[in-house]
Amino acid sequence: MKMFVNSKWMDKKEQIPVHDPFDDSVIDSVPKADPDDIQRALASAYKGFETARNMTVYQRASVLYKTAEYISERIEEFATLIAREGSKTIREARKEALRCVNTLTVSAEEAKRILGETIPFDSFPGGEKRIGYYYRFPVGVVLAVTPFNDPLNLVAHKLGPAVAAGNSVLLKPATLTPLSAIRLTQALLECGLPPETIQVVTGYGSEIGDALVSDERVRMISFTGGVEAGRQIMNKAGIKKIGMELGSNSPVIVWKDADLDWAVESCVSGSFWAAGQNCIGVQRIYIHKDIYEPFKNGFVSQTTQYQIGDKMNEKTDMGPMITEDEAVRVEKWIEEAVSIGSEVLCGGKRQKALLDPTVLENVPEKATIFKEEVFGPTVSLFPVSDMEEAIGRANSLPFGLHAAVFAKNIDLAFQIAYGLDCGGVMVNDSTDYRLDSMPFGGIKNSGLGREGIKFSIQEMTEPKTICLNLE
Numbered sequence: 078m079k080m081f082v083n084s085k086w087m088d089k090k091e092q093i094p095v096h097d098p099f100d101d102s103v104i105d106s107v108p109k110a111d112p113d114d115i116q117r118a119l120a121s122a123y124k125g126f127e128t129a130r131n132m133t134v135y136q137r138a139s140v141l142y143k144t145a146e147y148i149s150e151r152i153e154e155f156a157t158l159i160a161r162e163g164s165k166t167i168r169e170a171r172k173e174a175l176r177c178v179n180t181l182t183v184s185a186e187e188a189k190r191i192l193g194e195t196i197p198f199d200s201f202p203g204g205e206k207r208i209g210y211y212y213r214f215p216v217g218v219v220l221a222v223t224p225f226n227d228p229l230n231l232v233a234h235k236l237g238p239a240v241a242a243g244n245s246v247l248l249k250p251a252t253l254t255p256l257s258a259i260r261l262t263q264a265l266l267e268c269g270l271p272p273e274t275i276q277v278v279t280g281y282g283s284e285i286g287d288a289l290v291s292d293e294r295v296r297m298i299s300f301t302g303g304v305e306a307g308r309q310i311m312n313k314a315g316i317k318k319i320g321m322e323l324g325s326n327s328p329v330i331v332w333k334d335a336d337l338d339w340a341v342e343s344c345v346s347g348s349f350w351a352a353g354q355n356c357i358g359v360q361r362i363y364i365h366k367d368i369y370e371p372f373k374n375g376f377v378s379q380t381t382q383y384q385i386g387d388k389m390n391e392k393t394d395m396g397p398m399i400t401e402d403e404a405v406r407v408e409k410w411i412e413e414a415v416s417i418g419s420e421v422l423c424g425g426k427r428q429k430a431l432l433d434p435t436v437l438e439n440v441p442e443k444a445t446i447f448k449e450e451v452f453g454p455t456v457s458l459f460p461v462s463d464m465e466e467a468i469g470r471a472n473s474l475p476f477g478l479h480a481a482v483f484a485k486n487i488d489l490a491f492q493i494a495y496g497l498d499c500g501g502v503m504v505n506d507s508t509d510y511r512l513d514s515m516p517f518g519g520i521k522n523s524g525l526g527r528e529g530i531k532f533s534i535q536e537m538t539e540p541k542t543i544c545l546n547l548e
């Protein structure tokens with residue numbers, strides 16, 4: 078596939094291959110942008126903002142509605158692309174394609190709800206005879222940098238709100254999974270997005286990232302990815318708006334009165350969705366000691382029934398990790414945890430990029446797999462005795478995206494929910510539940526700002542006050 082710069086699809090001699098992680102076959106390639114391409118894309122995005130800001134709300138919403146319809150008519154095509162270039166099984170990929178349709182539809186709806194307010198200027202002496210209001214205007218060029226794990230919908234989470242708000246966008250998708258992002262760009266263009274308002278550059282973030290993030294023509298960086306890349310970007314960005322959707326290490330608390338079957342089923346799915354490469358995937362489960370054994374037995378029994386392998390097979394529950402190197406990293410973290418006292422209840426075996434879904438117990442808090450974001454198909458179980466202990470241990474790490482609690486006693490569930498430090502608490506669902514239109518984002522090292530279409534639009538616009546002196 079090609080990149081899209083200065084209103085043209087561009088190819089380059091130097092190409093970056095895109096692999097299917099299941100068998101490492103090359104499925105396509107993308108151009109490797111050079112510094113001149115980056116400057117061309119930045120200049121074009123800067124110019125394109127004039128067009129974007131002058132589109133009426135009706136025009137912006139129409140493009141987004143049409144693109145949503147375009148994708149809904151091609152779910153199988155988009156799902157296949159997601160599944161081939163990434164880790165998701167075809168069933169998981171279909172869900173992502175459907176969510177993308179919703180993200181774009183809601184973006185179209187929210188384009189019509191970018192509102193301001195009147196201001197009571199006479200609420201302080203000196204403001205008499207003044208009337209006015211504020212409205213929200215687009216920030217300008219939005220640089221969107223996206224990760225590999227949701228290669229379509231997380232891109233839509235940036236392009237949809239940016240278009241809805243009247244911004245131009247420069248997109249840098251993940252090098253491992255750039256194809257769905259490029260296909261989404263094609264869809265937007267076919268559905269009427271003016272070409273000068275969008276650029277897509279492909280290339281390694283470590284090489285082209287600095288020139289993009291430090292450029293003063295970029296007025297907002299909307300980044301989704303790991304904490305390390307986020308930190309590097311923030312160090313280089315200078316004065317501009319920044320949205321950071323980063324990683325986490327999500328805790329779940331299962332209380333003794335929980336619906337055990339549902340808690341097990343929901344947590345197994347939340348742990349191994351997309352081979353655990355999910356920013357809100359379940360990583361630590363704190364289980365009341367009275368139900369620890371039955372929960373553990375149910376969890377291990379369901380996990381060992383997981384079908385892993387070929388992503389395109391309808392029966393497959395879990396595919397490979399994104400690369401063999403990543404699977405080796407997680408395997409090493411498991412080995413380290415075992416060397417200091419952890420027990421593997423099931424899984425732990427690896428074949429190339431396929432790592433068996435793995436359940437651990439007795440994981441010491443000094444283990445890397447406890448402290449860091451694992452971003453792989455591994456989960457650790459811990460017994461807890463009381464609510465304070467459960468909340469304290471859940472909050473003990475410098476991450477805070479999602480947390481979850483399973484309990485029938487709703488008073489207790491809410492006490493726990495209010496005690497958990499994070500951007501969202503799911504009650505009687507695992508941490509990986511997300512509706513695309515809800516506010517989504519983290520605290521601590523999990524990020525800054527919120528996405529969720531309406532909330533992204535807030536971040537991608539600025540209020541302008543108009544005050545009229547009638548004296």
Ligand code: NAP
Pocket residue numbers: 222223224225226227231249250251252253280281282283285286287290301302303304305306307309310321322323324325355356357450452478518523524
């Ligand atoms: P990553 O390595 O941080 O990469 C994310 C994006 O940043 C890629 O496009 C990457 O380009 C680019 N990049 C890397 N270094 C850069 C730099 N110095 N300057 C500019 N761009 C740079 O993350 P990933 O491995 O793709 O994704 C996994 C991470 O994303 C996990 O930590 C996960 O939790 C997080 N995530 C968070 C959310 C959320 O909403 N909070 C959602 C999904 C994923 P290259 O691909 O070329 O390296």
